Amino acid sequence: MNRSGANLGRVSWRPLLLVLMLAVAATAVWLWRDFNHFGTTPLHVSANGESIDIGRGTSFKDIVHQLRAQGLSTSSPLYWRMLAERMRVAGRLHAGEYAIVPGITPEQLLTNMAQGKVLQRDVTIVDGWTFRDVLQALAKADKLTHDTVGLDDATIMKKIGAPDEKPEGQFLPETYAYVKGDSDLDVLRRAHDAMSKTLTALWAQRDPDLPLGKPYDALILASIIEKETGRADERARVAGVFTRRLQKNMLLQTDPTVIYGMGSSYAGTIHKSDLTTDTPYNTYTRLGLPPTPIAMPGKPAIEAALHPAPGDALYFVARGDGTHIFAATLEEQNKNVACYQLKHCQ
Known part of the structure; x- marks a missing residue:
């Protein structure tokens, strides 16, 4: 009687053990699926x-x-x-x-x-920006180390491996990726290398008999073209005007160079007195190209400078709608100025 009771007691634990094992197995399966x-x-x-x-x-x-x-x-x-x-x-x-x-x-x-x-972030150098514009954009770039703060232009150029170079025009307009910890000097170094390689490659393919003695001259002319027009269909025509004026030893007479030479005194309007005030960048008072570029030219502007459109135009004036009208003679140019600038069309 006691033995049978003991056996019954032992047997009664088996269903509980089975239930426990099933519960553990179910929990394990659930955890594995959850994982x-x-x-x-x-x-x-x-x-x-x-x-x-x-x-x-x-x-x-x-x-x-x-x-x-x-x-x-x-x-x-x-x-x-x-x-x-x-x-x-x-x-x-x-x-x-x-x-x-x-x-x-x-x-x-x-x-x-x-x-x-x-994580990569981007900073863009825009066609036509000046070096000051580039530095301002880099200063605002998130998570970029700002090592150029307090440095003058000469020191910046030395630090990026381009000593004795003027910074204006030397950085290719493009979008550059960077990661946290990169420096603004790193971005400038890459943009300078990109411009150097681009200019070297395009210079090797230039048209013959251009009035440009070295690649830097092409960079200067391209920067003027960049500031004169943003239209793809006009760049080569504008380049043709300036090329012919250089060949004929004529003054370039381009307002963007005058404005650049005015520096911080430019307040948004150019006056007749500004055109007669001599500076190294005043192409109304000095023959030839200015001493440096006046902006960062994009690749299309450099290509235009090295492949100017043929023709006889020596002048152009803005129509006021973003396009320009071209002229071969001063008389024709004066009529265009009277019509499109002074609104005295005949």
């Missing part, structure tokens, strides 16, 4: 996107803590560790700033960190 779901579920990111900045020497634990502190993830640190181990990236995450864009998953973020795909 797999975690790896492919987008992080909590605002519509505008965010970023995470990982310093050198930051541990994996601290990276996960930072993700959680920024509200990007509420998942268990254990899940992050398991995912990194499964992906074999736990010890291969690179320092840097990483973009957290809407829709990015933990797997994608860890892949980016393992491959060092750090």
Whole structure:
């Protein structure tokens, strides 16, 4: 009787043990599915996107803590560790700033960190900008180290490896990518190299018999063309006018050079007295090209300077609608000025 009771007592634990084992198995399956779901579920990111900045020497634990502190993830640190181990990236995450864009998953973020795909930002040098404009744009660039602050032009050019060069016109208008930690000097160095390579390549393909002695002359002329017109269909024609005037030893008589020579005294309007006030950049008082470029010319303007359109035009004047009218004689030019500038059309 006692033996049978003992046996019954032992048997009664088996269903409980089975239930417990099933519960453990079900929990394990659920956790495994939840873990797999975690790896492919987008992080909590605002519509505008965010970023995470990982310093050198930051541990994996601290990276996960930072993700959680920024509200990007509420998942268990254990899940992050398991995912990194499964992906074999736990010890291969690179320092840097990483973009957290809407829709990015933990797997994608860890892949980016393992491959060092750090967040890139852009800064654009615009055709026709002056060097002052370029420096102002770099000063406003987010997460860019500003090493040019307090430096004069000569020092800046020396630091980027171009000593004794004047900065105006020497940086190719283009969009340049940079990452956190890059310096404005790095961007300037790349833009200077880009202009140097572009000018060298285009100079080698120039038209024969141009009144330009060296590539720098082409850069100066291109900067004038850049400031005179932004129309693709007019650049070569404007270049043709200036080329013929140089060949005929005529004054270039272009207002943008006068304005550049006025510096900070230019207040938005050019007067007749300004045209007669001599400066190194006044092409109404001095023959030939000015001593330096007056802006950053884009590649199309350089191409126009080296491949001017043929013709007999020696003058042009703005119509007031963004286009210009060209003339071969001074008499014709005076009529155009009276019509389009003074509104006395006959």
